[in-house]
Amino acid sequence: MNTIRELAVVTGASSGIGFELAKLCVIEGYDIITVANEPEIHTAAEKLAAEGTRITAVEADLAEKSGVDKLMAAIDADSRPVELLFANAGSGLGEGFLDRDFKEIEHVLHTNITGTLDVLHRIGMQMRARGRGRILITGSIAGFVPGSFQAVYNASKAFLNNFSFALRNELKDSGVTVTCLMPGPTDTEFFERADIADTPLGEMKKDDPAFVARIGFDAMMEGEGDVVSGWKNKLQSVIANVTPSEMLAEQHRKMAEPDQHKPA
Numbered sequence: 001m002n003t004i005r006e007l008a009v010v011t012g013a014s015s016g017i018g019f020e021l022a023k024l025c026v027i028e029g030y031d032i033i034t035v036a037n038e039p040e041i042h043t044a045a046e047k048l049a050a051e052g053t054r055i056t057a058v059e060a061d062l063a064e065k066s067g068v069d070k071l072m073a074a075i076d077a078d079s080r081p082v083e084l085l086f087a088n089a090g091s092g093l094g095e096g097f098l099d100r101d102f103k104e105i106e107h108v109l110h111t112n113i114t115g116t117l118d119v120l121h122r123i124g125m126q127m128r129a130r131g132r133g134r135i136l137i138t139g140s141i142a143g144f145v146p147g148s149f150q151a152v153y154n155a156s157k158a159f160l161n162n163f164s165f166a167l168r169n170e171l172k173d174s175g176v177t178v179t180c181l182m183p184g185p186t187d188t189e190f191f192e193r194a195d196i197a198d199t200p201l202g203e204m205k206k207d208d209p210a211f212v213a214r215i216g217f218d219a220m221m222e223g224e225g226d227v228v229s230g231w232k233n234k235l236q237s238v239i240a241n242v243t244p245s246e247m248l249a250e251q252h253r254k255m256a257e258p259d260q261h262k263p264a
């Protein structure tokens with residue numbers, strides 16, 4: 001029997017949670033289109049290679065409209081509809097808001113919000129027209145906390161956590177499901193890239209990205225609304241919901257303020 005394999009798209013699949021999500025797609029029998037901004041996306045695709053699986057790696061900056069265009073061109077060239085979409089690409093930004101160049105801030109916003117929404121809009125329309133598809137958005141428990149010294153990142157994740165449920169509601173009865181994965185600190189390149197590796201937040205014990213990806217993947221397949229990975233993070237998100245924002249922001253300062261190792 002010659003069955004056509006279904007197609008999954010994973011953004012931010014060169015490392016960390018996205019790489020593990022892509023691995024799960026391969027294990028579960030999907031062909032995949034992976035995308036990330038650096039050439040590592042090609043070496044990641046080589047590592048994902050498995051007999052019978054078609055992997056197309058796209059190097060594109062999803063913070064730019066042209067990057068999203070490039071991803072869509074790869075999807076069009078495949079000619080199969082997207083069955084699973086993992087809107088996972090994202091980046092952090094440590095240090096004080098006023099201490100970063102605004103260009104860096106814009107790049108985080110354009111990656112985490114504008115580019116993510118552009119991908120969701122374009123692929124979401126195709127899914128709705130077809131009456132089927134599953135979407136997983138990688139939000140974060142960071143979205144529950146005003147993130148002093150990572151303010152833009154946490155706010156961007158608050159946006160995604162919130163947006164995800166609204167889109168899910170708009171698409172109910174459409175055949176398309178939307179799930180938000182909200183990880184806690186996870187052992188990936190994220191902290192190094194955000195310049196927060198040497199803060200208490202960067203140095204704390206973290207979850208295994210493979211564990212986090214499995215939780216997100218399964219929640220998406222079950223059509224759940226959201227999932228926080230791990231019991232500790234679940235507890236933290238419950239506490240965050242009943243703690244005053246002022247207090248949360250002060251706690252986050254203690255975790256993310258730079259130069260805490262400097263002698264007084």
Ligand SMILES: NC(=O)c1ccc[n+]([C@@H]2O[C@H](COP(=O)([O-])OP(=O)(O)OC[C@H]3O[C@@H](n4cnc5c(N)ncnc54)[C@H](OP(=O)(O)O)[C@@H]3O)[C@@H](O)[C@H]2O)c1
Nearest residue numbers: 012014016017036037038062089090140185186188189190
């Ligand atoms: N690690 C954590 O503690 C944690 C916790 C909660 C949520 N998250 C979220 O999980 C997602 C994955 O992060 P991770 O922890 O796995 O970190 P990671 O290892 O740094 O992975 C981030 C991925 O996103 C890609 N990416 C970043 N900016 C991009 C852009 N402008 N265009 C295209 N691709 C881009 C990166 O590729 P390039 O290097 O090629 O740009 C990489 O593949 C992010 O949305 C992050 O916010 C992480």
